[in-house]
Amino acid sequence: MKRPAAISHTAMALVILLAFAAAGTAQAAGDGEAPHIKRYDWPFAGLAGQYNTQQLQRGFQVYQQVCAACHSLNRVRFRNLTEPGGPQFPVEAVKALAASWPYTIAKKFDTEGKLIERLPTMADPVIGPYKSEEEAREAQNDRVPPDLSLITSARSVENHAPWYLHVPQMAWDIVTGYQEGGADYLTALLTSFKDEPPAGFEVSEGLYYNAVFPGHQLGMPPPLSKDNFIEYQEDAGAKGSFEQNARDVTAFLYWSADPNLDARKRLGWQVLVYLLITTVLLYAVKKHIWGRLKAKPSETESA
Amino acid sequence: MAAHASTYEPKTRFGKWMDDRLPVGRVMHSQFVDFPTPRNLNYLWTFGGILTFFLMAQIVTGIVLAMHYQPNAEMAFDSVERIRRDVNYGWLMRSLHAVGASMFFLAAYIHIFRGLYYGSYKAPREILWIIGVLIFVVMMATAFMGYSLPWGQMSFWAVTVITNLFSSLNSIVEGLGTGIVEWLWGGYSVTGVTLNRFYSLHYLLPFVIAALVGLHIWALHVVGQNSPTGLDVKTRADSVPMHPYATSKDAFAMFVFLILFAWFVFYLPDYLGHADNYTPADPLVTPPHIVPEWYFLPYYAILRAIPSKLFGVIAMFASIGVLLFVPWLDTSSVRSAKYRPLYKWFFWLFVFTCLALGYLGSKPAEGTYVMWARVFTVYYFAHFLIVLPLLGLIETPKKLPASISEAVLTKDKPAVHAAAAKKA
Numbered sequence: 001m002k003r004p005a006a007i008s009h010t011a012m013a014l015v016i017l018l019a020f021a022a023a024g025t026a027q028a029a030g031d032g033e034a035p036h037i038k039r040y041d042w043p044f045a046g047l048a049g050q051y052n053t054q055q056l057q058r059g060f061q062v063y064q065q066v067c068a069a070c071h072s073l074n075r076v077r078f079r080n081l082t083e084p085g086g087p088q089f090p091v092e093a094v095k096a097l098a099a100s101w102p103y104t105i106a107k108k109f110d111t112e113g114k115l116i117e118r119l120p121t122m123a124d125p126v127i128g129p130y131k132s133e134e135e136a137r138e139a140q141n142d143r144v145p146p147d148l149s150l151i152t153s154a155r156s157v158e159n160h161a162p163w164y165l166h167v168p169q170m171a172w173d174i175v176t177g178y179q180e181g182g183a184d185y186l187t188a189l190l191t192s193f194k195d196e197p198p199a200g201f202e203v204s205e206g207l208y209y210n211a212v213f214p215g216h217q218l219g220m221p222p223p224l225s226k227d228n229f230i231e232y233q234e235d236a237g238a239k240g241s242f243e244q245n246a247r248d249v250t251a252f253l254y255w256s257a258d259p260n261l262d263a264r265k266r267l268g269w270q271v272l273v274y275l276l277i278t279t280v281l282l283y284a285v286k287k288h289i290w291g292r293l294k295a296k297p298s299e300t301e302s303a
Numbered sequence: 304m305a306a307h308a309s310t311y312e313p314k315t316r317f318g319k320w321m322d323d324r325l326p327v328g329r330v331m332h333s334q335f336v337d338f339p340t341p342r343n344l345n346y347l348w349t350f351g352g353i354l355t356f357f358l359m360a361q362i363v364t365g366i367v368l369a370m371h372y373q374p375n376a377e378m379a380f381d382s383v384e385r386i387r388r389d390v391n392y393g394w395l396m397r398s399l400h401a402v403g404a405s406m407f408f409l410a411a412y413i414h415i416f417r418g419l420y421y422g423s424y425k426a427p428r429e430i431l432w433i434i435g436v437l438i439f440v441v442m443m444a445t446a447f448m449g450y451s452l453p454w455g456q457m458s459f460w461a462v463t464v465i466t467n468l469f470s471s472l473n474s475i476v477e478g479l480g481t482g483i484v485e486w487l488w489g490g491y492s493v494t495g496v497t498l499n500r501f502y503s504l505h506y507l508l509p510f511v512i513a514a515l516v517g518l519h520i521w522a523l524h525v526v527g528q529n530s531p532t533g534l535d536v537k538t539r540a541d542s543v544p545m546h547p548y549a550t551s552k553d554a555f556a557m558f559v560f561l562i563l564f565a566w567f568v569f570y571l572p573d574y575l576g577h578a579d580n581y582t583p584a585d586p587l588v589t590p591p592h593i594v595p596e597w598y599f600l601p602y603y604a605i606l607r608a609i610p611s612k613l614f615g616v617i618a619m620f621a622s623i624g625v626l627l628f629v630p631w632l633d634t635s636s637v638r639s640a641k642y643r644p645l646y647k648w649f650f651w652l653f654v655f656t657c658l659a660l661g662y663l664g665s666k667p668a669e670g671t672y673v674m675w676a677r678v679f680t681v682y683y684f685a686h687f688l689i690v691l692p693l694l695g696l697i698e699t700p701k702k703l704p705a706s707i708s709e710a711v712l713t714k715d716k717p718a719v720h721a722a723a724a725k726k727a
Contacts (some may be wrong), residue, residue, distance in 0.1 A: 047570065075384055075388065080388075149384075150384075150581045150582070153573060153578065153581040154578050154579065154581035154582045155578055156577075156578035163662060166662060173574070174566075174571065174574065177566075177570035177571055178571075179570070179571050179572075179573060179574055181578075182578060214591070257581070259388060260387070260388075260394040264394065264395075264398075264569055264572070265569060265570070267395070267569065268565065268568075268569025268570055269569075271565050271569065272562065272565055272566070272569070275558055275561055275562050275565055276562065278558055279555065279558040279559055279562065282551070282554050282555040282558055283555050285551050285554075285555075286551040286552050286554075286555045289547050289548060289551045290548065290551070290552075293342070293543065293548075
């Protein structure tokens with residue numbers, strides 16, 4: 001019996017040795033100069049998180065007055081702005097909003113082959129200024145401002161923990177239900193423009209320095225700043241500021257990417273309560289049935 | 304063992320009439336009610352039932368999604384978004400299906416490692432094991448094609464990278480690889496034509512899996528289940544009827560697993576996916592890191608660990624193909640790792656290797672990541688080709704209990720065992 005024990009201990013030692021050796025070198029390899037991205041305390045985060053209607057309304061205001069100058073929101077329809085789980089603007093207000101939207105829809109032709117331009121209705125998408133990619137390129141120095149409907153889902157914060165903390169970090173995120181990486185990134189992006197890049201960093205012509213953007217050079221000029229932000233109305237639930245604008249518009253865009261979050265999380269805990277109760281009952285049933293074996297070990301023989 | 308006397312007695316007149324003509328009830332009763340299961344099965348043996356559930360759930364949610372999905376390069380991405388936004392409970396169907404695929408793989412991996420730990424592949428279960436490996440291969444093909452359907456950036460580029468692997472065959476026969484790749488694509492690049500055929504196959508393959516699962520269960524019910532002791536059922540005292548014993552245990556375990564499933568569906572529906580897949584496919588923009596879904600990461604690490612493209616592809620396929628030969632590579636006559644003091648350690652070293660390869664597969668292929676991927680790739684194959692054959696020869700297994708019932712009863716009644724030991 002001695003030899004196997006010795007070998008098994010060697011095997012265990014090997015595992016630990018490999019682990020530590022990998023730790024040192026993998027950490028040295030690192031992930032490059034990935035900037036740290038702060039985790040904000042979002043009202044829609046976590047198990048019971050829901051959107052804050054007032055915040056979504058403020059966020060829409062920022063989108064309308066700042067982002068909409070260049071970016072479309074094509075997967076959101078005007079009617080969505082009135083629906084539960086969203087900004088829930090009054091129907092009449094949204095109808096008026098659509099009817100006064102600065103951009104028109106031009107998809108159908110008249111009998112002479114000319115495009116018919118019309119204003120959007122409740123059923124139409126929240127369109128941006130450009131009717132085609134070509135038009136956007138022409139206006140924006142050969143760059144296309146992306147549609148913002150899914151922007152918070154299409155961005156994320158990668159797990160940059162050193163390898164030995166990778167799994168604990170994952171486990172922590174799973175247990176706490178952390179899925180707001182895209183929101184954290186977007187707020188960080190909006191607030192991380194720098195007028196003066198760090199010494200030695202050359203910013204190309206027509207680009208702007210941003211501390212969290214990969215590569216740090218962004219075609220978008222700073223949309224908000226400490227001197228240039230949107231003031232809210234008295235009853236908006238918060239006072240307008242640079243940071244507040246960034247957080248609110250992020251929350252609004254998070255809703256536009258994930259409009260069913262409220263319903264999903266509500267249904268989620270109902271399903272979990274059902275599953276937990278049934279699981280406890282099933283455990284009791286199992287205990288009871290298997291208990292028969294202990295009471296009468298010969299039961300199966302006579303059966 | 305399957306050769307047990309049926310206690311089935313049809314109760315109704317219809318039942319008796321049917322039993323003389325097509326005895327479905329008798330077969331079901333003898334295979335899923337009366338069927339003797341080892342009385343010492345632990346919770347790792349509940350994953351077969353969990354996997355059957357997930358296969359059915361994926362088919363049901365998949366059929367509903369197919370009613371709304373458009374397999375067209377122009378419309379695919381938008382149709383998935385419409386499912387999320389405009390179809391009633393479409394967001395739920397999509398989450399159940401996408402997260403369901405991950406849960407399916409999680410359960411399959413636990414099931415496979417269970418088989419490796421308790422030697423479930425050894426005689427007479429070789430065919431049972433091989434069918435299982437085939438199911439796994441078809442599952443991977445199905446999942447890969449399913450991941451292409453949303454036609455996001457990661458879908459598109461994963462298809463491009465993986466189908467391009469076949470071009471490595473050009474180094475054997477000039478033009479062979481290119482020919483195969485163009486045949487797979489249905490053109491000279493990945494296009495909507497590729498998407499359309501992947502959709503067709505993604506709908507077909509689950510039914511192939513279902514047929515293979517039928518064979519898997521058939522083979523299982525011929526040879527009977529393995530058990531944590533690695534012993535077969537020999538007497539009635541070794542077993543309990545499948546119903547209500549195994550069924551009640553399976554139901555409880557399945558609900559525990561469903562809690563995990565629901566947690567991801569409702570609170571982390573995008574956690575297991577990749578953010579880049581929320582950007583529509585663009586053949587002109589390559590994402591900075593192309594990574595597959597988590598369940599393919601270890602094979603991806605093996606692929607990239609090898610400097611030659613052709614040998615990388617061969618190693619990746621071999622890493623799954625080698626499983627087919629495990630029944631003959633393992634030379635030990637003892638099944639369960641419980642009685643194999645050395646194998647137990649190497650088993651866990653192998654599990655660690657697979658997890659490490661998974662981690663390395665998610666990292667860029669550069670510097671020390673590649674070096675460690677090579678180390679673990681070598682060990683991955685060494686485990687099967689060197690460790691398993693050698694261990695059987697040098698290891699002294701622990702003494703096996705005479706039967707399952709002896710193992711169970713001595714555990715339940717330590718006093719009896721101690722008294723017996725004193726007498727001796």
